[in-house]
Amino acid sequence: MARGSRSSDSPRRSVWRFGVPVVCLCAGLLLATTHTVSGGDEIRRSDAPRLVDLVREAQQSVDRLTAQRDELVGEVDNHHGGSPGAGAALKVLTDRTDALAADAGVAPLRGPGLVITLTDAQRDAEGRFPGDASPDDLVVHQQDVQAVLNALWSAGAEGVQMQDQRIIGLSAPRCVGNTLLLNGRTYSPPYVITAVGDVTRMQAALDAAPLVRLYRQYVVRFGLGYTEEAREQTDLVGYEAPVRLRFAKPAGPLGY
Template sequence: MKARDATVRRRSAWRFGVPVVCAAAGLLLGATHGVSGGDEIRRSDAPRLVDLVRETQRSVDRLTAERDALAPQIENHHGGSPTAAAALAAITRRADALAPEAALTPLRGPGLVVTLNDAQRDAQGRFPRDASPDDLVVHQQDITAVLNALWSAGAEGIQMQDQRLIATSAPRCVGNTLLLNGRTYSPPYVITAIGDAAAMQRALAAAPLVTLYKQYAVRFGLGYTEETRDVELVGYTAPVRMRFAEPIGPLGY
């Protein structure tokens, strides 16, 4: 009799427990549907920023190749009349005269080379114990601080990695890489400037954010070097487009 009563109690527990579990599962499914809007919460095909950057870089490389292939056709076109040819020649002479000021031609002279690098592991393969991931990498603000200090010291021209910098150049950090004019670079980041090396070093020493970076370099092993020597900068080769520039006067002066 007792065994029978125990069996009845167990059946009663299951009879009430199963609906409760089903109701809870229904609530969870309803909440999940409401949050996801009917889509998967974790989609494996969701685009990532790094993938978008790589796709954009492939597009830039493809368009650059197309531009280079069309360049000879433009150079070989001399216009349909003597007047057009003369106008084209005048424009070409004017462009050639302005090219050095626009950083479109190579430049050689005495200068300064600044190199920034992510922290490296010690002999035991370890980083400092109290370092966070952000303490161990070069950030966009570090690069910008160095560039601003060099420009403020009167640098005649600056190159980063293998690209010449102009007024519209904007290095951007994407993860642990650098994006510059559609191309990505990994550290070390090499910044080469032509000008008064002593003045540029003084400007770097006086820049607060560069000083902060040097402190982190000592504390967490980030890389930072300055080297004075004769350098050569490449000319800027990408198309120059000013989207928001307007002439000041009737003649553009």
């Protein structure tokens, strides 16, 4: 029995003999790694930054930049309003802007005018189009609209409007299928063009324009629509979209 007991204890002693050094070795490696990562400092320091501290620092930075912005705004205001002639110069600029607004087409306009309406060909009583007409002969094209606009401008029109939009120097009606695109919006016929100016001169210019005369021939031949209506008083809207200039030059001295 004594020999049997000593024999059973031998494996246990062997496990402890090799297990303890392995555990100590792992513990040493863990301590060494911790020391390397922390750089010799305490990992869970009591003064480590907290989220509330970071938020407080960010708020202080915002407050500092806001105060700096307000200071710069005050400097700009003082710069524009502090010089003796600043008020007079600003009034000159404002008056000049108001005067140019009418010429630029950004202000509404009222006066005697002419209303021209163009529309596609309509079917006859039997629901047919002329037999020798092609599809292009039966619709209003961009060149037709442009011919009317050019004739009105050449007659000295003070302002021109197409549909519900004012036409300015940056406007360009373009053909998109059987519709027209103007300032990012599409329109279908009938196309209504309204102009303010000398009605007699504008009518004469339309009569003399070659492309307008050609369109009127198509009106007779293929049934396209064309009407002119003189009005003693008509209203034009102002151009509302932002005006973006790519090229510009001084128009003259500002007067100060």
